[in-house]
Amino acid sequence: MNGNVGALLCCFSGVDGTSRGFFERKQSAKSNLDPVGGKKLEKIKQNPIIKKLGFNRIILFLILLLMYAVFSSVVKGFASMDRILSILNYVYFLGFLALGVTFVIATGGIDFSIGPVMFCCALMAGYTLNNYGMPVILCILMSILIGFLFGMFNGYLVAFVGVPPFIVSMASMNIAKGLGSVFTKTQSVSWPQAADEAGKGWYRNLVKYNGIPTGLILFAIAVVILFIVMNNTQAGRYILCLGSNKEAVRLSGVNVKKWQMSAYVICGLLVGIAAVFFVGAYTTVQPGLGDTYNNEAIASCVMGGTSMVGGLASIGGTVIGVFVISLLQEGIMALRMTKEVQMIITGLIVIIFVYADVSARRRKN
Amino acid sequence: MTKKKSIFTQEVIVGIIVIALYFIFRGISADFGKYTTFLTLTDISYYYVLMAIGVAFPLITGGVDLSIGTGLICYALAGGYLIRAFSWPTGLAILVSILFGVAIGLANGVLVSIMGLPPFLATLCTCMITRGLGSVVTGSFAVPWPTAKQDNGWFHAIFKMTIVTADGKMKFPLGLVWIILLMLVMQFVLAHTRFGRYTIAIGSNKEAAILSGINVKFYHVMVYAVSGLFAGLASIAYAAYVPTVQPGTGAGMELDAIGGAIVGGVSASGGYGTIYGTVLGAYVIMLLKQGLPYIGLNANMQQIITGFVLIGAVVIDIIKRRAIR
Amino acid sequence: MGDVNLNKADDVILTMKGIDKSFPGVHALDHVDLELRRGEVHALMGENGAGKSTLMKVLTGIYTKDSGSIWYEGREVEFHNTHEAQEAGIVIVHQELNMVGDLTVAQNIFIGREFKKGIMIDDKKMIRESRKLFDELKIDIDPKAKMSDLTVGKQQMCEIAKAISHKAKVIIFDEPSAALTEKEIEDLFSIIRDLRAQNLGIIYISHRMDEIKVITDRVTVMRDGAYVGTLITDQCTKEDIINMMVGRVIYEDPKTKSAVPADAPVVLKVEHLNAGKMVQDVSFELHKGEILGFSGLMGAGRTETARALFGADPKQSGDIYINGEKVEINSPEDAVKHGIGYLSEDRKRFGIVVQKSITENSTLATLDQYMSGMFINKAEERKITERYIDELSTKTPGPDQLVVNLSGGNQQKVVIAKWLVRNCDILIFDEPTRGIDVGAKNEIYKLMNRLAAEGKSIIMISSEMTEILRMSDRIVIMCEGRKTGEIRIEEATQEAIMDKATRDIK
Structure with missing residues (x-):
């Protein structure tokens, strides 16, 4: 099973050749300064396989494998199917969050309302399901719609009004938390537990069906679609370019406001979908929470080589980052340590990765 | 160059809003007007205002400090744990809490100023780390600080003093005096010391500051140290207010503090801000947070309102700047 | 200006020898020499990208040199940052303003070395001292005004006051006059003369040939990052300096006759364009296949005109006709839709x-x-x-x-x-050859000529007179936000253009 996951990951990072991670950039920076050593590095860079995969993603993937090996050897029974399914449960919703925020970070912005917004979606849709008897399919659509509306709200304020993204996400984080609490009268919401519950429980099959991780298939499809969106559509191209130099893109006659907003809208949609996978895996949601998932989603992006300054983003990298975080959280739990330990480790890892990115840039300039 | 200086600066407007909010709530709810409510309100306000004063400095440099909320809990846990587990004297524990805050602040400063990480991301990491550290230190247990009635609970009196008057005993919110004093001191620091001046310079034009021969790296680190220091102070105010400090909490408190500073006229892009504006802004957020239940609204409505108030404040700022241009 | 004893070699205050500096891909300084004496105004000249600014940045510690040596007051020195250079008495008045907009004038002048009273900054003393400085310089600026409220010219004066207040022994002026009015320039010159009389060494970087003749004692010319030579200003002509700066003939190839037929249709007509202070009532026509040069001094409003036309900045009024039809251009998106392309002067940013x-x-x-x-x-x-x-x-x-x-x-x-x-069909080239090496420059010129021959219409904004004369079919001259003249290439001379470009300066 693990092998399959690995192969899949390899393929994700493999196809993503447009964006570049920091290890690779470090190389090209050196090659500028040092023409002799540069030739050797140029050769490595020209190696088509390495060029396509990206150095940082290879290293991150090796870290992932190493972590898995360490946890498997330290924790008895870690390499079981149950564990893998449990890790995957975490991967789905965190994956959608992280992929969403990748688009926003690519524009040079930030969104840390995603965790609370996801909870807000799950709470409001779940409350409607339980109290007004709306069909599950409509509740799922409602969840995605709420995410979409938050995306519109954030995107409009950032792109058209010019409010700094940081302030906007702070505000919408508050709004999402408040809305979720007010709507549910500050009660936690449980979506239907049993998958076989007539007409209601089927949504859980989106995550797992007869022991088959259907969620992984859906997630893989989503990753492929988003990879194409990022690299092969107008939206992706303009999002990346405007993240790198917004004014140049504007002066090329492109409606930058529209495309900048679209990044937040894509993010919002994915947050709405993340909410569905969250309840699909865990069914219960509590109001007033969700902040930690922002941090984890942003951490995944940054690890995967998406630059906080904008303009460089890697869907494949984000996916590996999500697996690293999910594995870490499962491993820490298996070691009977608290979630808090995981946070410390995540925080330190992010510092290291961002510092590597920053110093690579600095050397280049 | 004609100068049009309206007396209705954002600070003045926010001041009026604070007073208006207080009296509106009083008018609607009889309970809100009670002296005990006033005492509770002031008690709660201290740590928010302290955090806001501290975070105003990174904000004025164009940065941010997201670690103050979880940091506050972490420092309060550490101090309380020393008293509980090792019977440290309260004074020493308080000192440790504050120094812990300064240390994390310095760490933020190094990450941002020396290592060049984006402030937002660096402090997000220390936010995660302090949140974790607090739990690790105490083994994930809640930590009660000594109560006011206990011998080593004297620190409560810093914030709320009991005065014996002719009519009997009366509680006096002494903390308000400290807050006002600290506000004046920090406003003075911002306006009349090198540190303050360079804080503004970094936020306004960092390159120019560097070219003027200012040790920008040093001052930039100190900006975050001040933010940490005030988070440390806030942790004491928090310990005096809550019966027990819960590990794993604190996320989101920094947003109220930052929101307060922004509402109080600190420019979201750096270069401008006042401490008295910050304090008033923090009181706006605080009053909304605490006052809504009194007038029969869900307390969580506050979060929604805060969100819109925040955006409103920034949008007004943007419109004003456009008008000048 | 023969009142300086140029033979007194022991009066040398600063010597830079064999300074070498490379950036990735660029050899910015190639063993450059410079010698500065006390009581001398020394011009540093060269075209854009000749390496003047880089040399000064090496001197003041912003860049570290790769090799070479700097001797200052008889000792070999190496500054690691501007602060060290300032302490030693070498101060630079920057081309780009380095002011903290949110602080006051006095606060800016004394930034980094505030007077203190205990832990408090002595703002009153700073204001007093600033006033004294301004009185000395005979300029009228309120030290309590917020820096961002001042005009660019006044900000420049503050920058100079700041440099002087450093008790400097060497002051570097990096194109100080670019943003100043004629009156302010005169003030500046009297200040510089005072400073020279106080035996300071002054390095003066400028593109304005007339100023060089008026104010400087010696001229050092640089070209493409290399030292070309040093002349005594009184003993050389403008042409001598230009020859040293250019040192090649490829630019000396002015167009003598417009290639555009007289009946070529008008593709673009701009009428009464207004956009802020820098674009006031600008009207012009562009014909098919024409290269229309826009000449003028720095800050004449040419780039602003182009940006307003292109919709990059908002305009207050004005009509734009393309092929005779009136069009609305409110954003670059609109402009591009109507077939206008804009090549910005600042490639990296825009x-x-x-x-x-x-x-x-x-x-x-x-x-x-x-x-x-x-x-x-x-x-x-x-x-x-x-x-x-x-x-x-x-x-x-x-x-x-x-x-x-x-x-x-x-x-x-x-x-x-x-x-x-x-x-x-309409291309706006804003300083198309800025920061581009000589060979590539030629290629760009060829390309522009080819495009014009193919029927594209080109607006070319250029600060290089030779470029204007070489490329344009017709020349529009601007000065301080207004169009001050229009000359056909057949009648164009440097003098005629310069006359119109400076006409409004009083």
């Missing part, structure tokens, strides 16, 4: 997305045309990019190369390709 590939940059304005359904047709995109790499002979290993790795000239070609792919 022209290219440096972290992206040539392909991505080339199709930036035209992505709609390279879509098959929802997806970008990468094969087509690559084909068109390769075509223009060939056509413009862009030097690159391939279309996937990141633009950041290209030289200035090749980056410019990528920007040109972007608009050619878009098939724009």
Whole structure:
């Protein structure tokens, strides 16, 4: 099973050749300064396989494998199917969050309302399901719609009004938390537990069906679609370019406001979908929470080589980052340590990765 | 160059809003007007205002400090744990809490100023780390600080003093005096010391500051140290207010503090801000947070309102700047 | 200005010898020498990109030199930052203003060395001292005013006051007059004369030849990062200096006759364009196949006119006609739709997305045309990019190369390709050869001529007189936001243009 996951990951990072991670950039920076050593590095860079995969993603993937090996050897029974399914449960919703925020970070912005917004979606849709008897399919659509509306709200304020993204996400984080609490009268919401519950429980099959991780298939499809969106559509191209130099893109006659907003809208949609996978895996949601998932989603992006300054983003990298975080959280739990330990480790890892990115840039300039 | 200086600066407007909010709530709810409510309100306000004063400095440099909320809990846990587990004297524990805050602040400063990480991301990491550290230190247990009635609970009196008057005993919110004093001191620091001046310079034009021969790296680190220091102070105010400090909490408190500073006229892009504006802004957020239940609204409505108030404040700022241009 | 004893070699205060500095891909300084004496105003001249600013940045510690030595007051020195240089008495008045807009004038002048009273900053003393400085300089600025409220000229004066307040022994003026009015320049010169009388060494960087003759004692000329020579100002002519600066003949090739037929249709007509202070009532016409030069001094409002026309900045009023039809241009999007392309003077900020590939940059304005359904047709995109790499002979290993790795000239070609792919009929070239080496410059010129011959109409904004005279069919001259003249190439002379470019300065 693990092998399959690995192969899949390899393929994700493999196809993503447009964006570049920091290890690779470090190389090209050196090659500028040092023409002799540069030739050797140029050769490595020209190696088509390495060029396509990206150095940082290879290293991150090796870290992932190493972590898995360490946890498997330290924790008895870690390499079981149950564990893998449990890790995957975490991967789905965190994956959608992280992929969403990748688009926003690519524009040079930030969104840390995603965790609370996801909870807000799950709470409001779940409350409607339980109290007004709306069909599950409509509740799922409602969840995605709420995410979409938050995306519109954030995107409009950032792109058209010019409010700094940081302030906007702070505000919408508050709004999402408040809305979720007010709507549910500050009660936690449980979506239907049993998958076989007539007409209601089927949504859980989106995550797992007869022991088959259907969620992984859906997630893989989503990753492929988003990879194409990022690299092969107008939206992706303009999002990346405007993240790198917004004014140049504007002066090329492109409606930058529209495309900048679209990044937040894509993010919002994915947050709405993340909410569905969250309840699909865990069914219960509590109001007033969700902040930690922002941090984890942003951490995944940054690890995967998406630059906080904008303009460089890697869907494949984000996916590996999500697996690293999910594995870490499962491993820490298996070691009977608290979630808090995981946070410390995540925080330190992010510092290291961002510092590597920053110093690579600095050397280049 | 004609100068049009309206007396209705954002600070003045926010001041009026604070007073208006207080009296509106009083008018609607009889309970809100009670002296005990006033005492509770002031008690709660201290740590928010302290955090806001501290975070105003990174904000004025164009940065941010997201670690103050979880940091506050972490420092309060550490101090309380020393008293509980090792019977440290309260004074020493308080000192440790504050120094812990300064240390994390310095760490933020190094990450941002020396290592060049984006402030937002660096402090997000220390936010995660302090949140974790607090739990690790105490083994994930809640930590009660000594109560006011206990011998080593004297620190409560810093914030709320009991005065014996002719009519009997009366509680006096002494903390308000400290807050006002600290506000004046920090406003003075911002306006009349090198540190303050360079804080503004970094936020306004960092390159120019560097070219003027200012040790920008040093001052930039100190900006975050001040933010940490005030988070440390806030942790004491928090310990005096809550019966027990819960590990794993604190996320989101920094947003109220930052929101307060922004509402109080600190420019979201750096270069401008006042401490008295910050304090008033923090009181706006605080009053909304605490006052809504009194007038029969869900307390969580506050979060929604805060969100819109925040955006409103920034949008007004943007419109004003456009008008000048 | 013969009142300086030029033979007193022991009066040398500063010597720079064999200074060498390379940046990735650029040899910015190639063993440059410079000698400065006490009581001398020493001009440092050279075209854009000759390395003057880089040399001064090496001197003041902003850049570290690769090799060479700096001798100051008889000792070899090496400054690691501007602060050390200031302490030693070497101060630079920057070309780009280095002011903290949110602080007051006095606070800016004494930033980094505030007077203190205990822990408190003594603002009153700072204001007093600033007043004293301004009195000395005979300028009228309120030390309590907020810096961002001042005009650019006044800000420049503050910068000078700040430099003087450093008790400097060497002051470097980096194009100080660019933003000043004639009156302010006169003030500046009297200040400089005072300073010289106080036996200071002054390095004066400027492009304005007349000023050099008026104010300086000696001239050191640099070209393409190398030292060319030093002349005594009184003993040389303008032509001597120009010859040293240019040192080659390729520019000396002025167009003598317009290639545009008299009856060529008007493709673009701008009437009464107003946009802020820098664009006031500007009207002009552009004919098919014409290169219309826009000449003027720095800050004449040429770039602002182009940006307003292109919709990049808001305009207050004015009508724009394209091929006789009135059009509304409120954003670059509108302009591009109407077939206008704009090549900015600041390529890195406004022209290219440096972290992206040539392909991505080339199709930036035209992505709609390279879509098959929802997806970008990468094969087509690559084909068109390769075509223009060939056509413009862009030097690159391939279309996937990141633009950041290209030289200035090749980056410019990528920007040109972007608009050619878009098939724009009207192209605005804003300082098309700024920061581009000589060979590449020539190629850009050829390219522009070819485009014009193919029927494209070009507006070329240029601060280089030779470029204007060489390329334009007709020349529009601007001064302080107004159009002050229009000359056909047949009648154009440097003197005629300069006369109009300075006409309004009182």
